[in-house]
Amino acid sequence: xxxxxxxxxxxxxxxxxxxxxxxxxxxxxxxxxxxxxxxxxxxxxxxxxxxxxxxxxxxxxxxxxxxxxxxxxxxxxxxxxxxxxxxxxxxxxxxxxxxxxxxxxxxxxxxxxxxxxxxxxxxxxxxxxxxxxxxxxxxxxxxxxxxxxxxxxxxxxxxxxxxxxxxxxxxxxxxxxxxxxxxxxxxxxxxxxxxxxxxxxxxxxxxxxxxxxxxxxxxxxxxxxxxxxxxxxxxxxxxxxxxxxxxxxxxxxxxxxxxxxxxxxxxxxxxxxxxxxxxxxxxxxxxxxxxxxxxxxxxxxxxxxxxx
Numbered sequence: 001x002x003x004x005x006x007x008x009x010x011x012x013x014x015x016x017x018x019x020x021x022x023x024x025x026x027x028x029x030x031x032x033x034x035x036x037x038x039x040x041x042x043x044x045x046x047x048x049x050x051x052x053x054x055x056x057x058x059x060x061x062x063x064x065x066x067x068x069x070x071x072x073x074x075x076x077x078x079x080x081x082x083x084x085x086x087x088x089x090x091x092x093x094x095x096x097x098x099x100x101x102x103x104x105x106x107x108x109x110x111x112x113x114x115x116x117x118x119x120x121x122x123x124x125x126x127x128x129x130x131x132x133x134x135x136x137x138x139x140x141x142x143x144x145x146x147x148x149x150x151x152x153x154x155x156x157x158x159x160x161x162x163x164x165x166x167x168x169x170x171x172x173x174x175x176x177x178x179x180x181x182x183x184x185x186x187x188x189x190x191x192x193x194x195x196x197x198x199x200x201x202x203x204x205x206x207x208x209x210x211x212x213x214x215x216x217x218x219x220x221x222x223x224x225x226x227x228x229x230x231x232x233x234x235x236x237x238x239x240x241x242x243x244x245x246x247x248x249x250x251x252x253x254x255x256x257x258x259x260x261x262x263x264x265x266x267x268x269x270x271x272x273x274x275x276x277x278x279x280x281x282x283x284x285x286x287x288x289x290x291x292x293x294x295x296x297x298x299x300x301x302x303x304x305x306x307x308x
Contacts, residue, residue: 012191090280117150145270147271170276174219174230177226223305268298
């Protein structure tokens with residue numbers, strides 16, 4: 001797997017050893033012992049210079065991870081239909097269906113979005129980033145549906161990644177949560193991070209967590225639930241699901257953080273709109289998508305219950 005990523009240390013991470021910091025960033029990808037080897041080999045730079053695993057990072061430090069893991073597995077092309085809403089020589093914008101994993105990982109080596117992209121784009125995408133994440137600029141959870149952007153070349157990937165880092169990409173989600181949200185608009189800024197005992201789960205971490213900022217606005221209130229429009233200032237793993245659960249309004253259908261629903265079998269969360277600047281034309285592109293059928297059904301049932 002090839003990894004070429006830039007990180008900038010935030011205040012909550014200042015004071016950590018660099019190997020500890022990167023182990024948290026690359027959880028499920030590289031272990032701390034593996035990271036130590038790559039640091040010693042000079043494949044990880046701190047502010048453009050070599051460092052040691054025990055080096056303590058400071059606020060604003062810039063870390064560049066540029067390496068290819070030795071024990072790698074490679075994604076294979078698969079003929080899987082894609083719902084593409086925009087495509088040119090540089091990038092693709094598509095609607096990811098719920099239930100599709102974005103990139104291969106242990107236990108999910110086939111039938112992912114990357115497998116489908118490799119078939120659709122071909123060798124061009126393979127050369128972009130050899131390994132399991134070619135073209136992937138940002139991710140959606142397996143059971144979150146909606147809009148994503150994919151890069152088709154190195155310059156586009158770098159430019160889109162920088163827009164995400166600078167928080168100039170607009171991302172809007174629709175989500176159905178438990179309970180009546182009283183405020184018409186609100187936000188949550190609680191830091192989040194991986195749970196200590198269950199590394200697949202994210203929790204509120206006032207100490208040691210990453211900054212996370214979520215805005216929400218009520219679209220419609222039902223008898224026992226609320227449809228929200230959510231916008232992200234940051235894009236942390238599971239951010240919306242964790243923040244809404246923390247506010248006392250877990251996402252309907254979310255088996256990890258939320259509450260089961262008889263009307264939907266996955267988290268009621270959809271990436272509704274996406275806005276960014278095209279890296280080459282400099283045009284501001286905006287895309288909007290309809291909610292999928294399972295969320296439409298959920299909303300219809302909530303509206304029926306309201307009338308009963």
